[in-house]
Amino acid sequence: MATLYRLRRCHPTGAVIAHFHTSSIVSAKQHYKMLVLGGGTGGIAMSARMKRVVGADNVAVVEPAEMHYYQPIWTLVGAGAKTLASSGRPTASIIPSGVKWVKSAVQEINPQTNTVRTEDGNEISYEYLIVALGLQLHYEKIKGLPEGFEHPKIGSNYSIKTVEKTWKALQDFKEGNAIFTFPNTPVKCAGAPQKIMYLTDAYLRKTGKRDKAKVIYNTSLPVLFGIKKYAETLWDIVKTRDLQVNLRHNLIEVRADKQEAVFENLDKPGETTVFEYEMLHVTPPMGPHFVVKGSPLADEAGWLDVNKDTLQHNKYPNVFGIGDCTNLPTAKTGAAVAAQSAILNRTINKVMKNEKPDKKYDGYTSCPLVTSYNTVVLAEFDYNGQPLETFPLNQAKERRLMYFMKADVMPHLYWHGLLRGFWGGPGPYRKLLHLGMK
Secondary structure, three states: OOOOOOOOOOOOOHHHHHHHOOEEOOOOOOEEEEEEEOOOHHHHHHHHHHHHHHOHHHEEEEOOOOEEEOHHHHHHHOOOOOOOHHHEEEHHHHOOOOOEEEOOOEEEEEOOOOEEEEOOOOEEEEEEEEEOOOEEEOHHHOEOOOHHHHOOOEEOOOOOOOHHHHHHHHHOOOOEEEEEEEOOOOOEOOOHHHHHHHHHHHHHHHOOOHHHEEEEEEEOOOOOOOOHHHHHHHHHHHHHOOOEEEEOEEEEEEEOOOOEEEEEEOOOOOOEEEEEOOEEEOOOOEEEOHHHHOOOOEOOOOOEOEOOOOOEEOOOOOEEEOHHHEOOOOOEOHHHHHHHHHHHHHHHHHHHOOOOOOOOOOOOEEEEEEOOOOOEEEEEEOOOOOEOOOOOOOOOOOEHHHHHHHHHHHHHHHHHOHHHOOOOOOOHHHHHHHHHHO
16 A cells, blocks of 8 residues: 555456467466566566566566455555455456566576576576565464454455455444554555544444444554654544554454454563454554565565665666565555656666666655545655655645545556556656646
């Protein structure tokens, strides 16, 4: 789940789809110069770029899902500001024309033999490999989930199955605790767990229910937000709007039938507190994709082990990574993927020419912190946690312009720019500004 810097889907007929690309479980061609694993943001963006480098016939994307979703907008879907339907398009419509779509899941990667085995038992060989498999959600690591989602008053903006339940819980809110959680694991879009809290507060005020609500943010982290400049603004918002923040509180159990959530105090292991809730938004624990974790490509923690500057694998020089599946020490956001795509494109071009990569990824990522139905704090920063901002103004301040960019501009740039390989790089937002001045 970013902003104007790098951002982040057309509905062709079946006949047109068949004409432009191959979609099949058993592909006639089982070797590709460039094999891309994953049809998410990073996978599609890189397949579009690689098509221009090696030709469409030499590129294949392995992806089982029939639909592709622009997940950053799910924050607004959960708050009723956008529809779920608006966030998705058929995968067939965003696969670059001519590129082969292998409609299956990756089962095994063997970098020693330059092969990948798919779930249907086929083996595909490659010359170069781009791993863009994202991460996995682990609701099951919280006792009582995912079955707890069958009950009302509980939702999660991180899954297509549960994001609309967030909006339903918000609409049905009467009085009591509205609780929002952040797990004790790396997550994608680390600002999203608290964005829905701010939107809930705004909705309850708009509907006259705020005085009957206690809005609570229980986070496993020791801070509200990792970048001091933006954290100061968020703490001011928390105090002004009478929001309760409990640091180092990790959700370990949901008793959905009783509307109870159990949290462990991470500073006092074994000490737990039970909170009753009228509304509960769960951010699930997350972890590396099982295929990456079980392969020689993983680091000790299970993430794809790549060079943080070039995105080239640290052990296998013909393997590259992008996005949430990697061990890059930066926030896992769509904006980061956009920035990485340009650097990775340059890296691969150099490697294919037996030259040394000459462009470095600085860790740029962005988190548009939605603080109401019309304001956003645009956080942008690098590997060192230093602000790396686009605009000549204080981006730590809530602004309507930034909300417009988050809600309306960035989805357009995502579908028509990033996924087509034309958007991204060290300053996509700056590019937008430059275009506006021409």
